[in-house]
Structures are given as structure tokens and as C-alpha cells.
Amino acid sequence: MQRRDFIRLVGAATAWPLAARAQPRSKHIIGAVRVPRRGESAHLEEAFRKGLAQTGYVENQNVVIEWRYAEGDYQRLTGIVTELVDRRVDVIVALGATTTALAAKAATQTIPIVFMLGSDPIKFGLVASFGHPGGNITGVSILQGPVVTKRLDLLHQLIPTARTFAVLIEPDNAFSETERSEAEAAARTLGLELHVANPKRQDEIDAQFPDLIARGVRGIMIGTDAIYLGLSRQIAASAARYAVPTVAQWREYPAAGGLMSYGSSVAEGYRLAATYVGRILNGEKPAEMPVQQPTKFEFVINLATAKALRLTIADKMLAIADEVIE
Known part of the structure; x- marks a missing residue:
């Protein structure tokens, strides 16, 4: 084998993994984080899937949902969110707890984050305002x-x-x-x-x-x-x-x-959060998506x-x- 052919072969072998990684994903990946144990309040996850479907996304067809559970332990949230960031998911969804949203925001300033929580997101520094969240995070606040x-x-x-x-x-x-x-x-x-x-x-x-x-x-x-x-x-x-x-x-x-x-209905909050995820996957920016507030009690x-x-x-x-x- 001539030296010129050897260099060409090595160059192709080195570039192949980079090219493979650069290929677009066939499915979007959502990292969804919940505090309860796996299997608890599973109907809420169905409400989330319903909201996604309303924006054109169906689990295991054109989107993958990586469900993660803290198993009732808030101390696990940082590790869970860090893993999803390393996984390079397309969107992180912090479902049901202010602490989850805070952990997600601390972990990434680039991956879009959608929250569903019961607190004031302005008070906790998650968004700049309800109308103009700014940054990479928005969602649903069912103020309690x-x-x-x-x-x-x-x-x-x-x-x-x-x-x-x-x-x-x-x-x-x-x-x-x-x-x-x-x-x-x-x-x-x-x-x-x-x-x-x-x-x-x-x-x-x-x-x-x-x-x-x-x-x-x-x-x-x-x-x-x-x-x-x-x-x-x-x-x-x-x-x-x-x-x-x-x-x-x-x-x-x-x-x-x-x-x-x-x-407020928690299931409705999950559905609304999912519609925001779908809109982000369709190209909208969290910074420009007002925080939603359900008004029905x-x-x-x-x-x-x-x-x-x-x-x-x-x-x-x-x-x-x-x-x-x-």
C-alpha cells in the first residue's frame, strides 16, 4: 500500500465517527423529570403525551421521552438533570416541583427548559417576567x-x-x-x-x-x-x-x-407544558413564550x-x- 493511500484510508476512518455523530436525529429526545416514584400518578404522564400529540408529536414515533424519577428524593435531582444535559436531549421538562426547575436551570443555559410548577417563577429567579421569560426557560405556573x-x-x-x-x-x-x-x-x-x-x-x-x-x-x-x-x-x-x-x-x-x-388541575398543567415542548421542537424560543397560568380552579x-x-x-x-x- 502506498503512503498516499494509507493516509487517505486513515483520514476516512477518523472522519467517519464525526460524520455519523453529525447526522440529524430521526427522533427528538425529551428529558422529563418527575419527583415521585415511577408509576405514581401515571395518568399525568398520559396528559403530557396528549399535549404533545396536539402539537404533532407521538412518543416512539417521532419523539422519544426519557422519563426520569427522583423516587421522592430531592437530593437526586441535580444528578438526574446533569445526566440529561450530558445526553444532549432537545428539551428538559421539569414537572411538578420548583426545585426540579431550579436544578435544570443551574445545569444548562442552552438546552430549552419547560417547567410545570406551583410557585411564582419570577420570585425564584426562573424567568424575568411572565410575559417575557428571557433565557432558555418557560412553562406553566399553577400558582398555589x-x-x-x-x-x-x-x-x-x-x-x-x-x-x-x-x-x-x-x-x-x-x-x-x-x-x-x-x-x-x-x-x-x-x-x-x-x-x-x-x-x-x-x-x-x-x-x-x-x-x-x-x-x-x-x-x-x-x-x-x-x-x-x-x-x-x-x-x-x-x-x-x-x-x-x-x-x-x-x-x-x-x-x-x-x-x-x-x-388547578395538575393534569391540565402537564398537558399545557407538553404543548410548549412541542412548540419548542417546532422552532419557537422559550424566551419569547409567555409563562402560562391556568385560571380554572x-x-x-x-x-x-x-x-x-x-x-x-x-x-x-x-x-x-x-x-x-x-
Whole structure:
């Protein structure tokens, strides 16, 4: 073999992997990060797929979704997001927690990020404004602070003689301090005493219920954390065991046997976030996509649970409910 032919052969072999890597992907890759354990609240992932389909993207046809789960441990989020950045996904989706969005923003300033969370993204430095997010991040904010007072008020209306209540707040979520402040302000407005408990796992929740009842707590608000959403059925069972009225943000809670819920639809938030992902894949820039804010709030009552707790739901409360589960 002549020297000229050898150099040509080596050059071609060296260039081939670079050329292969430069080929466009046949499918876009989405990195979707959730805090709960795999399999919890799987219907929310279906809502996400529905939103993608509305923009022309179908999982495993023209897009791949790399689902990642923190398994209820916020400490794992940084590693998860870093892995997705190294994977060079086309979009990172931070679903259901402020801490997830913060981890994603800290990990990349180039890969587009779409969040779905319950906090004020401006307050946490995620976006410059709702109308003009700036940077590489936008999404959906189902603001929870303003409706905390309403949830506590509904619980108080149900048991008007009660003066002592409690709220469960997951302490590792970046939103926890804001949620605590909102809950305490709501209690002061209503003239109620409020105990704050910080369980992270189901066994800690089970341990908190008898302790709170011993302190005179007559009703409990379930915090908005994604971990609690994933544990809706277990929390509802604990509330039934100790015969304590409860209220949560999500319809999933009374559907799982809890007493009632008031708040924006999480499933709708997932769907809206997915439509933003699709628009980004179609060429739009996150900096130019206003943060969406769902305006519809759902009030759901599980009448069967109320009867089991020997509670009488006033007709006026039933009249304003968007759904009554028999």
C-alpha cells in the first residue's frame, strides 16, 4: 500500500465517527423529570403525551421521552438533570416541583427548559417576567399561594367549631417556605391556630397524624408537593384511620378517597407544558413564550368519605362544588 493511500484510508476512518455523530436525529429526545416514584400518578404522564400529540408529536414515533424519577428524593435531582444535559436531549421538562426547575436551570443555559410548577417563577429567579421569560426557560405556573386561604376556609366551613388545624409541608422543596408563610397568613386571617408538620415519607406521615390529633388538630391541609400527590391514596387512608377531615390541591386526592380538594388541575398543567415542548421542537424560543397560568380552579368533594367521617356537607357547599364523588 502506498503512503498516499494509507493516509487517505486513515483520514476516512477518523472522519467517519464525526460524520455519523453529525447526522440529524430521526427522533427528538425529551428529558422529563418527575419527583415521585415511577408509576405514581401515571395518568399525568398520559396528559403530557396528549399535549404533545396536539402539537404533532407521538412518543416512539417521532419523539422519544426519557422519563426520569427522583423516587421522592430531592437530593437526586441535580444528578438526574446533569445526566440529561450530558445526553444532549432537545428539551428538559421539569414537572411538578420548583426545585426540579431550579436544578435544570443551574445545569444548562442552552438546552430549552419547560417547567410545570406551583410557585411564582419570577420570585425564584426562573424567568424575568411572565410575559417575557428571557433565557432558555418557560412553562406553566399553577400558582398555589393565593388559594391556600381558600382551602383552609373550606375546611373551616366544614367544621366551623374547630379552631386548630394543621398543614403538611415537604421541607426539601424550594417552595416550602413560601407555602408555609401563605398557610400561616391564611390561619391568621381566619383567626385559627395552625400547626406545621414536615413529613417526607409515608411512614413519617403516619406518625404525624396521631401526634397532630393529640395537639387538638381537627382538620389537616395537605401541602402541594409532588411527593404528597404521589401518596394521595396512602394519605387518604391515614386520614380515614384517624377520622380527620382533610383538603388537598388536586382532584386526585378525593378521587383516591380523601375528603376534598381545591385548586388547578395538575393534569391540565402537564398537558399545557407538553404543548410548549412541542412548540419548542417546532422552532419557537422559550424566551419569547409567555409563562402560562391556568385560571380554572376545581372544588371536589368525596361525599362517601364525608359520610364515613360522619360529616354533614351543607347544601350551599355542595352547590358550589364542581364535582361530588358519591
